[in-house]
Amino acid sequence: MDQFERLSQLPLRDDLRGQHPYGAPQIDVPVLLNVNENTFGVPLDAKEAILKAVADELDGLNRYPDREFTELRRALAAYLGHGMTQENIWAANGSNEVLQQLLQAFGGPGRKAMGFPPTYSMYPLLASGTGTGFVTGTRAADYSLSPESAAEQVRAQAPHIIFLCSPNNPTGTALGRDVVEAVYEAGEASQAIVIVDEAYMEFSHEGTPSALSLLPGRPRLVVSRTMSKAFALAGARVGYMAAAPEVADAVRLVRLPYHLSAITQATAVAALRNSDSLLANVEAIKIQRDRIVDELTRIGLTPAPSDSNFVFFGGLEDPRSVWEGLLAAGVLIRDVGIAGHLRVTAGTEQETTAFLSGLRAILAT
Template sequence: MSEKLDRLDKLPLRRDLVGLEPYGAPQIDAEVLLNVNENTHGVPLEVREAIAEAVQEAIQGLNRYPDREFTTLRTLLAGYLGHSLTPNHIWAANGSNEVLQQILQAFGGPGRTALGFPPTYSMYPLLASATNTEYVSGERSDHFSLTARDAAEQVAVLAPNVVFLCSPNNPTGTALGLDVVEAVYSAGESSRAIVIVDEAYAEFAKEGTPSALSLLPGRERLIVSRTMSKAFALAGARVGYLAASPEVTDALRLVRLPYHLSAITQATANAALQHPAILLANVEDIKCQRDRIVEGLRDLGLRPEESDSNFVFFGGVRNTSRVWQGLLAAGILIRDVGIPGYLRVTAGTAEETERFLTELGRLVQDESYLKS
């Protein structure tokens, strides 16, 4: 990497980019990939066939630009989300990262700040940097919790222009109560803060967990972002979206690139949204595997956090690097999130879950792997 940085020194790079390295989890070839929270079950055959047919039809018109307003996609997404949403409340882009970037392009920028509560999604500060938005790190309580009172007090003091609330949170996997969102929104009134609730893993939440979508009416500064990468198993298609007031979607039209969603992307997403029940059936199986991992980790003497996502964040490990390497040597790739004593594993298939727990059990039989 240092050689690449040396070569970059020959270019008139932006000052704030000097010395930085590209973001991204390690792309390592392993038999069992449980490191980036992908949907490990893949796209069901019936949905694959529907996508192939839709893409084949779209190919016939590739000499023309796609629908700039992705009207069908917005209509289908509004129908999927419910909550009396209309296409005017919906926006989409190439993955939720682009959605978040466009929000910061519209509401962040030089002289403005974005607040996040680490540990949380590591792209937030990077997206802030890319849009010349100052990123401010808030604080969580013990066990990585965030109460309505603590969050609201920090928003009131720091007066950010944008607030990121990740629920379920990545990497901890826990969902926020709606009281946190309501308190943050009220506390941000004086600074007119845009409040983003990142619900990328919402479909994996435990039964009865409410969505911030229910809070949208009357809150024009509230945005709920989602993705089709996780529950819909379309990580490779790159489709993210949000629900917000029509004022927000109009603002994003000011910063989006023209025709930013290709005809192929739109066709893929539209076809998948015709089969939500089939895709969400896989979600239920993934949730079962997640809960099985939590139980298995406890049996091994480790400390998994309760999870509302498709992954499990667990502590009690003395040497995270050693455990990570030991699993990789056994053909299993999980994620070292850089928090001492903690690792994160994606919920895989039943076979992948069994293999992970078996190999990890073999490793932790050596007490040196456990945190004292």
């Protein structure tokens, strides 16, 4: 009997039977470009600031951390701008936990969430874990989402929670503010919480709008972000949201006590105080992202316009064999399970060169 069969012998919830946990392959190869990490790492000045901040917390580790993580909320509000104050901010162990807490507060049995695939695959998994139903909308053939189509689908489904991912994962495309406005208005009848997942917003092209500007006067709108990507802190697990203060109050009803450790809080605050050097790498990543789009177009593939730190590209007859060929060459990218397509993270110049050279060699054969 294998492990999966042993699992099925347990008194598991019926809706979890036959399910598999989320996770991309973790393979040790020289070039890792599969999970949209910031491959530049933490700059020296930020690293030193984080080390000092963490060291300062060590003497107090016998005490519980600030349950309200007040200093971190102030720092995040200052970073976001848009008139945000600490009352508008909530944080947790990665934006996934923020989304989970929102589902715990506003979803649950008898309620349903809605997403527009292809999009972040954790949305239905988070819904399942909280006993929330999940319904899927549709996108156009080019994976775009118009305000008219989105609003019509929301009115038809009457969901209680709506996920809008912008820039979208896995396609990398950003939504216009008109889509968010239309969805928010369409969700009025079901009093839907509208979550705009902006995990990759720092990588967007100049002029790409953020839903942060739409928060005033919209108490059911939430903008979620993360420090995993632009701040190169995927291993620290820090995500956060901006919303009306009452949304944070709702999440307080379901959060675990002292859910953000003192070490996590100190790390995040120190990183925010050194945001200039951390975000300097974002500009370097955007250069490589645009280089990938240009090169893939030149060799006859069809990359989607990207406002993120990755590129979703099609035009492949056998994407699995391309994925395997790159892996054999020491480059790991992501097969997202969409016919004819793969996704690659924009890394350093050297990592990008390794990917493009490997891909050219494979396509030539």
